[in-house]
Amino acid sequence: MYLTTISSSLSNKPENMAKYQNTKQLHTRIIFLIAYTFFLLVPIQKITADSTDIYNLQPIIINSDFQNLKIDSFIKIWQTEKKLKPEDLLELVNKNDIDAAPHVTSQGFSFNYFWIVFLLKNESNKTKNIYIEIDNPHIDTIVFYSYNPINNHCEQIGYGGDMIPFYQRTILNRRFIFPIKLEKNEEKHFLLLIDKQKTSVSFPLRLWDQFTFNKNEGISNLLLHLYFGSLLLVALLTIIAGLLFRNWMLITYAIYASLMGLFIFTSLGFSFQFIYPNYYPISDKIMFPFAVILIIAFTEFSNSFIGTKQYSKKIYRILHYIYAISILNLGVWAIFHDYMLNFPGLLVSIQYTIILFFFGIIIYSLIRFYRFNKHKTISYTLAISALIIGFIFHLLIEYGYIEQSNLAVPPIMLGAGIELLIFAIAILIEIKKINDKKNELSLIVGENQRKITKAFIEGSEQEGTRISQELHDNIGSRLALLKNKITQSDTNKLELHEDLNNIYNDVKKLSHELSPSILQIAGFRSTIEQFLLDFTDISGIRTNLSYHKVPKLKENIELQLFRVIQESVQNCLRHSNANKLDIQIIGHENELIMSIDDDGNGFDISVPFTINGNGINNMKTRIESINGNFELSSTPNTGTFLLISIPI
Amino acid sequence: MSTKKLIKVIIVEDQKLFANGLKEILNKFEGVEVAKIIENGNLVSKELDTLKADVIFLDLNLIGKNGLEVLQEIREQHSDLLIIILTMYQEKVLVEKAKKLGANAYLTKDATVEELKKALFLKDTDHYFTSKAITNTKQIDSKNNFDDNKILITDREKEVLKCLAKGKTKSELAEILKTSTNTVNIHLKNIQRKLNIYNPQELISYVLNNNII
Structure with missing residues (x-):
């Protein structure tokens, strides 16, 4: 307004000179003009001085080799409690009715709205395509404007936030990116509104050259x-x-x-x-x-x-x-x-x-x-x-x-x-x-298994050797002697008879497998005890024997029971990882009860066991052959419990 | 020359040929005389009473009583008698039991004549002499428990007793122990028999008093 008045009065001046021949009037005019200009210039200065005072904005210079820049030191921030129209905010700023916020980030939680302002200047000689990046993916609402500082007219460039569906964002990126286009030598002001209530706020800002951004x-x-x-x-x-x-x-x-x-x-x-x-x-x-x-x-x-x-x-x-x-x-x-x-x-x-x-x-x-x-x-x-x-x-x-x-x-x-x-x-x-x-342990188990097998084989071979020796030395020689006697003329029938009888008895004993004889001679209890002692020596599994009120049993019964003990003890070693084995043999009025109990892994009885298979059937048959009752119970981790009762 | 006392030997052996052979060998030793060969285990004790022998060779396989039974019998009555087991069996259980019952030596029938002599003239009667075929290793039986002194209650039986002490019935027991009532009954019977206590109250109090549970 002022400017037009001055320009008109200046342009009017030569024409008026002809009209007013009074020099006094001219001088007055000139003084008036000077005064006018003075009063005009001062307010203009005030405006521009005011703009730089309020914003104190340093322009961010974009030159031809611009790639990216962190702009935190170039921005100004304001906080408001209410969500204003951007124009209203700028007015508040102009009136200096609002203080600038000191930091880019808000410490702790905030209920305010954040307004950020910055100024870009393109000093290269071509059009620049820039991105502004707000590196915080969790913002409720974010709006990006460019504005004219003279009339505070704002133009919305971009819009985003968690509160709108993703694909409505201006640029599809997990962070918030907005495009800026600056013609050569153009200078523009920008305003950013950030609504991130009720959580902590931090919004690092970065400018990117478009190509650099995409590459990055x-x-x-x-x-x-x-x-x-x-x-x-x-x-x-x-x-x-x-x-x-x-x-x-x-x-x-x-x-x-x-x-x-x-x-x-x-x-x-x-x-x-x-x-x-x-x-x-x-x-x-x-x-x-x-x-x-x-x-x-x-x-x-x-x-x-x-x-x-x-x-x-x-x-x-x-x-x-x-x-x-x-x-x-x-x-x-x-x-x-x-x-x-x-x-x-x-x-x-x-x-x-x-x-x-x-x-x-x-x-x-x-x-x-x-x-x-x-x-x-x-x-x-x-x-x-x-x-x-x-x-x-x-x-x-x-x-x-x-x-x-x-x-x-x-x-x-x-x-x-x-x-x-x-x-x-x-x-x-x-x-x-x-x-x-695991490998180590299974090696040890395998080793023990081998030892036992070896001992067993050696034992049975020794047994076999002894039997064959016995047959050869004892029975064989006696039969030879007997043969001799028979061919001689003065044989005594009675003597021959006795010799034959003896040989027969010895063969019978031999055919019983030597062990039963040992069972008979050493006794049921001693044999079991010795067997368990030997077993503990080899396996390390502790054994306990409880032997009470057991009457003298028939040879065959003792043998079968002993065989069952041998079999179940071997099973215990082979499969159960037990530490302890309890054997009980207790005589009652009409029956004998034997139980074999270990604290090992146990097994699932319902599964047809192919490992123990024959062994357990064997045991069952033996017990049944002496009219006994055979009961095997086992649950995984509670060990195996064998219960046998024989009528006596 | 003073007459040395003759060592009188009795051979208890049912294999005639072997017995005769042994007799021949022994008689060849100086100062040794075989007095008798006995085949029947039942007759040994009586013969010993009459014969006053110094040494006895005892087979384990005999007609009638077996050698260990004879051993037990005669050792009780004749503490000075030198008893030498002479048998074909090498089994540890027999070696140990013979030792326990008081034999002085244990020879297998494949022993040498030297070993025979050694056993015969055994000075150190505390040391148990065995022939080469027998490994006379001392057995460490600390891991095992054979209840001579202390009556053992197994872990399962302890479980049964614990539940009983709490007043559970047998069917409850069966459910808790995941087994049949039959098994529970058997456990109980065994415990009663072992301890010779049949009254349930007495049983519980005995068990509690002796810190069995």
């Missing part, structure tokens, strides 16, 4: 693919192995690794992009319950890995209380969700406290159990250190103490990746150790 995105995505791909692969392999080998440690590791991967996936914003792009109300509510479930999974895995159950039942139980408290916390969150909106920090802080408590207990357990398994505790300590360090950095960023863009990789990702790797290696080593031990 490509590389970054490749690395992320590798990261998540490996995680998925490891989790898959571990769960299959865990199910195959029925190993709880592997299963809990797989669950934990998957959950951790998913957690990171979500916190980076990929879950919103790929898993639930339309269900925007979820994104707000998902992180907290997720974190709780993750903690529970990790506690269970730690329990399993460290093996607290076998070292301290108390600590094992305390760790289970963590589940309870976490689930309680989750319950409170779920039920009183709307009420808790006013105290967003409370439940999260409780959960963080639970986590710290958990780590405290774990550290205590590690110190206590160090001497039991050094390698395990060291690897666990290294692993969770990586995670804890990552987590601490994450907390520091969350609460605004560190600028996120200072770090190249999200710290939780790095920490979790290292941690899972260390655990994977430790688990593999553990499994190798278990495998080696």
Whole structure:
């Protein structure tokens, strides 16, 4: 307005000169003009001075080789409690009715709306295509305007946020990206509105040349693919192995690794992009319950890995209380969700406290159990250190103490990746150790088995040798003598008869297998005792014999019972891994009861046993041949119990 | 030359040829005389009373009583008698039992004449002499428990007693122990028989008093 008045009066001046011949009038005019200009210029100065004072904005210079720039030091931030129209905000700023916010991030939680302003200037000689990146995937609403500082007229360039479906974003990316086009030598003002209520706020801002951004995105995505791909692969392999080998440690590791991967996936914003792009109300509510479930999974895995159950039942139980408290916390969150909106920090802080408590207990357990398994505790300590360090950095960023863009990789990702790797290696080593031990034990068992077989074979060969010797030396020579006597003329029939009788008796004895004779001579009890002593010597299995009120039994009964004892004792050694064997033989009024009892593995009786097969049928036949009753009971892990009753 | 006391030997052996052969060998030793050959185990004790022998060779396989029974019988009555078991059996159970019953030596029939002599002129009667074929290794039987002194109650029987002390019935017991009532009955019978206590109350109090459960 002023300018037009001055230009008109200036242009009018020569014409008016002719009209007004009074020089006095001219002079007055000139003075008037000077005064006018002075008053005009001052307000103009004031405007421009005011603009730079309020904003104090340093323009961000884009030249021809611009690639990317962190612009945190070039921006100005304001906070408002209400959501204003952008024009209204700019007016408030102009009137200096609002103070600038000091930081790019808000420490702790905020209920305010954030307004960010910056100025771009293209000093290259071509059109520049720029992206502005807000590297925080969890923002409710974000609106990007460019505006004219003179009239505060705003033009919306971009719109995004968790509260709208993913595919409505201006640029499809898990972070918030908006395009800026600057003609050569163009200068533009921009305004960003960020609505991220009720959670901690941090929004690192970065400008990218479009091509640089795309290239970087490509590389970054490749690395992320590798990261998540490996995680998925490891989790898959571990769960299959865990199910195959029925190993709880592997299963809990797989669950934990998957959950951790998913957690990171979500916190980076990929879950919103790929898993639930339309269900925007979820994104707000998902992180907290997720974190709780993750903690529970990790506690269970730690329990399993460290093996607290076998070292301290108390600590094992305390760790289970963590589940309870976490689930309680989750319950409170779920039920009183709307009420808790006013105290967003409370439940999260409780959960963080639970986590710290958990780590405290774990550290205590590690110190206590160090001497039991050094390698395990060291690897666990290294692993969770990586995670804890990552987590601490994450907390520091969350609460605004560190600028996120200072770090190249999200710290939780790095920490979790290292941690899972260390655990994977430790688990593999553990499994190798278990495998080696198994091999060792089976070698020992095989060795013992061989010894027994060898002894048995030697024994029976000795027996065979003796029988054949006996036949040859004793019976054979006597028969020879007898033959001699018969051919002689003065044979005594009676003597011959006696000789034959004797030979017959000895052959009978021999045919009884020498053992029964030994049973008869040494006695039933002594033979069993000696047999058990020899058995313990070879096998290391303790044996106890309870022998009460047993009458003198028929030869055959004693033999069959002894054979059954031999067979079941051998079975016990071969299959059951027992430590103790109890044999009882107790005589009652009308019956004899024998029981053989071991504390080994037992077996499933319903399964037709091919290993013991013949042996057990053998025993059954023997007992039945002496009119006895044969009962075999066994349940896995309670040992085997053989009960025989014979009528006498 | 003073007449040395003749060592009188009795051979208890039912194999005539072997017995005669042994007699020939023994008689060839200086100062040794075989007084009698006995075949029947039942007759040994009586013969010993009349004959006053110094040494007896005792086979285990005999007509009538077997050698160990004879051994037990005669050792009780003749503590000075040198008893040498001479048998074809090498089994440990027999070697140990003969030792326990008081034999001085145990020879297998494939022993040498030297071993025979050694046994015959055995000075150290505390040391149990065995022929080469027998490994006379001392057996460490600390791991085993044969209840001579202390009556053993097995773990399963202890379970039964615990439940009984709590007042469970037999059918409840059967369910708890995952077995049949028949088995439970048998366990009980065995326990009663072993301890010679048939009254349930007495049984429980005995068991509690002796810290069996």
